[in-house]
Amino acid sequence: MKLKTDLYTVYGDLLLEKDTEVSAAVVRKIRQKGEKHKQVRVALKNTDIFADFQKVFDDKRYINMFKGPVSKSEICNIAGKLRMENDLIFELSYMKNNLPYTYDHVLIVTAFSIKLALTFRPEDYDMEVVSHCGFTHDIGKTRIFIGILNKTSKLTREERSVIETHPVIGYLLLNYYLKSDRRDCTLANLEHHERLDGSGYPNRIKRIHKYTQLISPIDVMDALMTRRSYRTKAFSLRAALDYLIKQADMNRFDKNTILTLISFARKDKPDIRKMYISEEPREALPEELTHDKYR
Numbered sequence: 001m002k003l004k005t006d007l008y009t010v011y012g013d014l015l016l017e018k019d020t021e022v023s024a025a026v027v028r029k030i031r032q033k034g035e036k037h038k039q040v041r042v043a044l045k046n047t048d049i050f051a052d053f054q055k056v057f058d059d060k061r062y063i064n065m066f067k068g069p070v071s072k073s074e075i076c077n078i079a080g081k082l083r084m085e086n087d088l089i090f091e092l093s094y095m096k097n098n099l100p101y102t103y104d105h106v107l108i109v110t111a112f113s114i115k116l117a118l119t120f121r122p123e124d125y126d127m128e129v130v131s132h133c134g135f136t137h138d139i140g141k142t143r144i145f146i147g148i149l150n151k152t153s154k155l156t157r158e159e160r161s162v163i164e165t166h167p168v169i170g171y172l173l174l175n176y177y178l179k180s181d182r183r184d185c186t187l188a189n190l191e192h193h194e195r196l197d198g199s200g201y202p203n204r205i206k207r208i209h210k211y212t213q214l215i216s217p218i219d220v221m222d223a224l225m226t227r228r229s230y231r232t233k234a235f236s237l238r239a240a241l242d243y244l245i246k247q248a249d250m251n252r253f254d255k256n257t258i259l260t261l262i263s264f265a266r267k268d269k270p271d272i273r274k275m276y277i278s279e280e281p282r283e284a285l286p287e288e289l290t291h292d293k294y295r
């Protein structure tokens with residue numbers, strides 16, 4: 001894959017020129033550049049991002065889903081303990097100012113990723129990695145021309161291919177910003193639009209890292225449930241979950257992850273092994289203006 005524009009760090013230093021083929025050697029070079037760059041890690045709980053994160057739990061769309069065995073304080077405790085690279089704090093502040101709906105989205109994705117990891121087998125996950133992946137998975141979007149992200153009509157093939165560079169851009173930025181002990185955190189960036197049947201992008205892979213598998217279904221759920229310029233209105237929670245279960249039936253997502261999200265949405269939080277899922281579509285989907293379900 002080639003980038004469609006020059007790639008700069010948040011400080012304006014050129015990392016990669018437009019049209020350079022992104023190869024393993026290029027990634028290595030970027031890592032080497034990053035090693036020389038001085039890094040300070042900051043406890044997230046001492047930042048404005050953490051104050052914003054705590055407000056996620058008041059989002060009316062998700063109030064019921066956040067109720068249940070895993071509490072807000074457990075989730076906040078984990079997110080607050082994350083020590084994040086100072087550069088990434090700047091990246092997220094930049095996102096907050098320039099792409100506020102993406103910023104709100106990454107906070108929601110992080111909160112649900114932690115909740116999913118705690119609901120599955122917490123011992124299988126490094127919670128710092130889960131939080132880090134959630135907060136940073138869409139930083140590449142800040143380098144995509146806003147006119148394309150907000151376009152109300154159907155994207156051209158060229159515009160679609162520009163949007164599809166954002167996982168690679170995020171991956172390159174993280175390879176620059178992160179030390180080698182945080183390499184696991186780069187994969188959710190690269191893979192969060194990949195699907196288990198190989199139908200995703202950018203690399204159409206089928207083996208997807210366990211941290212990415214927490215993030216990608218929530219990523220879609222929240223994208224569907226947010227008002228966008230190219231849809232008449234947002235999906236309801238039920239319609240979004242119907243969409244996800246169909247995707248799981250097509251082997252695009254891990255079915256147990258989707259069933260767990262559905263159990264979060266039910267009042268009685270049933271055990272997923274005993275949960276009944278109706279085949280009937282429960283709610284009409286909102287009218288689509290462009291046939292883009294999400295961007």
Ligand SMILES: [Fe+2]
Binds near residue numbers: 137138166192193
């Ligand atoms: Fe994304």
Ligand SMILES: [Fe+2]
Binds near residue numbers: 105138
């Ligand atoms: Fe996302």
